[in-house]
Amino acid sequence: MGSLTTIGFDADDTLWQNEQFFRITQDRFEALLADHAEPDHISDRLLEAEKRNLGRYGFGIKGFTLSMIETAIEITNDRVPASVIRQILEAGREMLEHPVETLPHVRETLERLTGRYRILLVTKGDLFDQERKLAASGLGEFFDAVEIVSDKTQATYERVFARHGDGAERAMMVGNSLKSDVVPAIAAGGWGVFVPHELTWVLEHVEPPRDDPRFREIPHLGELEKVIVATEEA
Numbered sequence: 001m002g003s004l005t006t007i008g009f010d011a012d013d014t015l016w017q018n019e020q021f022f023r024i025t026q027d028r029f030e031a032l033l034a035d036h037a038e039p040d041h042i043s044d045r046l047l048e049a050e051k052r053n054l055g056r057y058g059f060g061i062k063g064f065t066l067s068m069i070e071t072a073i074e075i076t077n078d079r080v081p082a083s084v085i086r087q088i089l090e091a092g093r094e095m096l097e098h099p100v101e102t103l104p105h106v107r108e109t110l111e112r113l114t115g116r117y118r119i120l121l122v123t124k125g126d127l128f129d130q131e132r133k134l135a136a137s138g139l140g141e142f143f144d145a146v147e148i149v150s151d152k153t154q155a156t157y158e159r160v161f162a163r164h165g166d167g168a169e170r171a172m173m174v175g176n177s178l179k180s181d182v183v184p185a186i187a188a189g190g191w192g193v194f195v196p197h198e199l200t201w202v203l204e205h206v207e208p209p210r211d212d213p214r215f216r217e218i219p220h221l222g223e224l225e226k227v228i229v230a231t232e233e234a
Contacts, residue, residue: 004191004232006165007113008157009143010175011123011130014221016137017101019199022064025091029068032084036075046071047202058150060126065092096129100136105222110142112225118165121146122157122173124180152180157188172231174224177204186214193218193227 012018026046030039037045049067057063068088072080113119121143123130130148134140145164149156161171168188174195175181182192183206194208194217209215216227 004117004170004172004228006118006120006161006171007228008120008122008160008171008173008185009110010173010177010181011121011133012125013176013197013200014103014174014181014195015106015121015139016103016133019197019201021095021098022201023199025064025068025095028091029072029088032087033072033075042071042075045075049074051203058126059124060129061092061095062126062129064095065089068092096132100133102137102139103221105220107139109221109224110139113228114142118144120144120160120164122149122152122160123147124149124152152177152184154184154187157185157190161188161190172228174221176200178208179204179206182215183209186212190214191216191231193224195219195221195224 030042033042049071053067127148147160157168161168165171168190172191173181173185174193176195176197182194186192191214
């Protein structure tokens with residue numbers, strides 16, 4: 001099987017905060033449409049729009065903003081005021097400009113692993129926004145390669161770990177999303193380490209593969225090195 005040589009990290013809500021800004025903006029959006037529908041109805045319609053639009057706009061703030069505009073038009077039966085559209089656009093711009101808040105244990109963990117393994121950043125979403133956040137985080141120096149992809153699938157990890165490492169069987173993927181970071185990485189032949197975040201988008205929820213021998217779960221990134229050592233010794 002070979003020893004572990006490559007470790008991939010997710011970005012949003014693994015290295016830095018992300019989902020909380022979507023939740024804040026969604027609350028603001030629901031308040032804008034409070035005269036037209038109840039919050040739960042607005043939330044459900046917005047989620048439906050996001051699902052429909054993933055194939056068109058992909059993941060990220062820009063797609064979220066367009067889905068909010070589409071939902072506002074639908075809920076108001078094409079009568080949404082231009083002032084509301086303007087405020088939605090402003091909210092999207094504020095999200096794109098928000099300072100990056102690095103999560104606990106991130107920097108010290110990357111510092112300890114650098115030089116011992118090939119360290120990759122594997123993230124999905126809008127190219128410009130992900131590049132901005134990486135630059136603002138000050139973590140770029142730790143990564144041997146950065147892959148910003150449209151989605152994360154088994155084929156994605158097979159390709160990424162073959163390109164930048166020694167194949168998925170000698171690689172580990174670390175992230176807060178079971179659906180995007182853990183399950184497909186294990187399917188590709190690697191290890192998947194789940195680091196739960198208190199806020200995770202509903203479309204990223206799947207059951208954890210607890211019976212799989214390559215599945216690991218830790219409460220925070222400060223525990224990652226212990227998992228790596230145990231994996232190497234197994």
